[in-house]
Amino acid sequence: MFSDRNCPSLARKPRLFLLQACRGINLDDGVELMRDFDEVDALPILVPEYTVSPVPCFKDFCIVYATPPGCFAFRRPSEGSWFVKAFWDVVEKVDLSRVDFLRLATQVIHQVAFSFQSSADDPRIDAKKQSGCIYSMLTKDVYFTPKQDAN
Template identity: 40%
Template sequence: MPRNIQTQQEFLSDVYKMDYPRRGKAIVINNKQFRSHLQLPDRNGTDQDASALSCRFAELDFDVELKNDQTVQQMLTLMKQVAAEDHSDADCFACAILTHGEDGEILNPFKGNKCETLAGKPKLFFIQACRGTQFDDGADLNVADASGIQDVEMGPPTTIHKIPAEADFLVAYSVVPGFYSWRNSTNGSWFIQALQHHLEQHGRDMDLLRILTRVNKSVAYNFQSNTSHPNMSRKKQIPCITSMLTKEVYFTPKD
């Protein structure tokens, strides 16, 4: 399989190279209904999430594939199949998983030499799923000025050897570990609503991590649960962005 060979200039750049012939593949896994033995409720509202996110990915020049109601084994098999493909002419890879359940091993097929043609390229995962059963009660906010922290600039490396196997991943979770992730049965999940909105507004002109910071703000400030169950009402949520990216991600338009 062809390797992803980067020039010295590309390696030292602070922005990922995004002028390959293709943007790359975006997989949207939309799990709404589950096998009866799992005793999991239907995820009403997830079709709205899947449709909106598929549109946003397509607008950003991804080749979008939508997969519905996948088992854990089917998802793992799909990821292995995608990782085995030749991504030499692609900028990056993206995957959105809309499901019940907690953390899995979905990233492993793309790590290190398992997927050589995505080495050094962004591998972006967006996961809408509960990571526990706790509810976030929120906290009162007192606004105050905060002083900035001066950055320390490191000199560039002089020799290219290897990059870490875990490098160049971004995993955007809908919620922090241990907590419940909210979804509206009509409008979709809070996280995907905010994500698709900010990708539509700034997907072409803003670094992805800046976009996700705005997503965090939208979910934290603009959403609050409103149910007939007192122990589930007036609850909050904050997404959790885990970045191992080494450069900035800009979805520059394709010609």
């Protein structure tokens, strides 16, 4: 529905979707981490520059889900969903003009994964975890900059 073909006015503009919803009934028990390991990243690989024409129909999309496919998304009646609360908390703490959208979404997923755990009387849904999922087809970094005053 939001492709370049269907919405030509959105061509070359990022389309960002944040979806707070269950995507199934599976629950995540989590796993205990014994310790944090430091690792060396792989050496950079030189990527040749090239141009492809026409461009893909679904470029410039980014969809951030509250949970992976098949999994349950949690919410607390007093505070709302873990995902939306974490998103709001992260947005309030960062300078949106200096942190790109994918970094922001990654920080949200980190906060949900490490700061939340279910608490319920029902042992089937007690002590469960949640982690978000990013599907990015962005072709450039996305920053939120304030609009310049028209005066």
